[in-house]
Amino acid sequence: MNGVTKRIRNWLEVRVGLDELLRSNLTDYRVPSNINLFHTLGAVAVVGYLIQVITGICLLIYYIPHADHAFRSVQEIMTRVPYGWLFRQMHVVGSNLLIAAVFVHMVTIFLMGNYKRPRELTWISGGLLMVITLCFGFSGYLLPWTQLSYWATTVATSIPTAFPVVGDFVSRLLRGGSSVTGITLTRFFAVHVSLLPPLFVFLMVVHIALIRRIGLSATPFGRSDEEKRPLTEFRKKLHPDGYPYYPYLLQKQALMGILYFVVMFLVISFAPTFFFPEEATVPADAFKTPESIRPEWYFLAPYQMLKIIPNKFLGISLQIILLAVFIFWPFLDTHKEKNIFKRPVLRGVFIVVMIAMVILMWWGRR
Numbered sequence: 001m002n003g004v005t006k007r008i009r010n011w012l013e014v015r016v017g018l019d020e021l022l023r024s025n026l027t028d029y030r031v032p033s034n035i036n037l038f039h040t041l042g043a044v045a046v047v048g049y050l051i052q053v054i055t056g057i058c059l060l061i062y063y064i065p066h067a068d069h070a071f072r073s074v075q076e077i078m079t080r081v082p083y084g085w086l087f088r089q090m091h092v093v094g095s096n097l098l099i100a101a102v103f104v105h106m107v108t109i110f111l112m113g114n115y116k117r118p119r120e121l122t123w124i125s126g127g128l129l130m131v132i133t134l135c136f137g138f139s140g141y142l143l144p145w146t147q148l149s150y151w152a153t154t155v156a157t158s159i160p161t162a163f164p165v166v167g168d169f170v171s172r173l174l175r176g177g178s179s180v181t182g183i184t185l186t187r188f189f190a191v192h193v194s195l196l197p198p199l200f201v202f203l204m205v206v207h208i209a210l211i212r213r214i215g216l217s218a219t220p221f222g223r224s225d226e227e228k229r230p231l232t233e234f235r236k237k238l239h240p241d242g243y244p245y246y247p248y249l250l251q252k253q254a255l256m257g258i259l260y261f262v263v264m265f266l267v268i269s270f271a272p273t274f275f276f277p278e279e280a281t282v283p284a285d286a287f288k289t290p291e292s293i294r295p296e297w298y299f300l301a302p303y304q305m306l307k308i309i310p311n312k313f314l315g316i317s318l319q320i321i322l323l324a325v326f327i328f329w330p331f332l333d334t335h336k337e338k339n340i341f342k343r344p345v346l347r348g349v350f351i352v353v354m355i356a357m358v359i360l361m362w363w364g365r366r
């Protein structure tokens, strides 16, 4: 270390206690020795979110949130702004990858039973993060003001009207009138760039603070002495079954973060139109309904479910109940066993739900 670096380091050491900060957060902080690559998916979601923020800010410089200009401004970003196409592709491909990563993160947490006591609040904050991530997708979809985004939003914002008493109010609140117009665009833009980001950051801080306090769960499929000790002791330095967070887990997380980038650039390079069907390249026209309107892949299952249940009120009520069951699941499943392979009924329910989701998605695409 040369003289200048040493002096900067000493200066910081006196003021912020850098050594102690790094030691307590990196090497003294312990993680279970039998964690696996699935334990990196939360960090992948953090990386994915940061990419969305950075590329989103770049897009904001040229995007115009007005019905008369939005479509043209996005075309200019794609064709005239230097590297505009790259930032837009990263933002669009990234939003899809982020939702996929969060989904896999959630499923693996479920399979390992890591939502159980004392991690109920970690699960609930994660569930709310999932909902907000989907709201990002929903609100961002309208912004390019294309035929697809216009009509998909028209269909989606009409869904609440099936609900008595408050349904019409909710629909009008979302649209800012009786149909999707420039006012809807302004509202969705405001939600997308100024309401959801602070909410997301707040929940992410809560989520990660809880994980840091309690410590990561050991994988229930291997050997671990986690359960024999007080549940929040795991993260401590003296824990005999623990490995230092750095380099043991941080390296794995960095590797998976890089893999996330690789997948993103593979999609952008070899399948640049994958997330841009034809209707997504035509400007919105309120007088011309396209032949097929379908939402993004992550909304296909609930969308198809609503389509096949003849009574819309029943369909929406069922989905609200399913969402509540998902968010409060740790309080419903109080069984002590974490390993899903030792719980045949839960395993059966999980497989049925996954198959039903795949069938509904495939059906909704047709």
Ligand code: HEM
Residues within 6 Å of the ligand: 038, 039, 040, 041, 042, 043, 045, 046, 049, 102, 105, 106, 109, 114, 115, 119, 122, 123, 124, 125, 126, 127, 128, 129, 130, 133, 204, 207, 208, 211, 215, 216, 217, 218
């Ligand atoms: C964008 C959204 C999310 C972010 C940024 C995020 C971030 C993280 C991070 C960094 C970790 C620690 C490392 C790991 O296990 O991967 C973690 C763990 C965890 N996450 Fe998330 N997460 C998100 C969504 C979710 C969702 C949707 C759920 C479930 C509904 C969830 C539930 C949990 C639980 C219970 C843990 C603790 C795991 C353990 O103790 O082993 N998270 N999350």
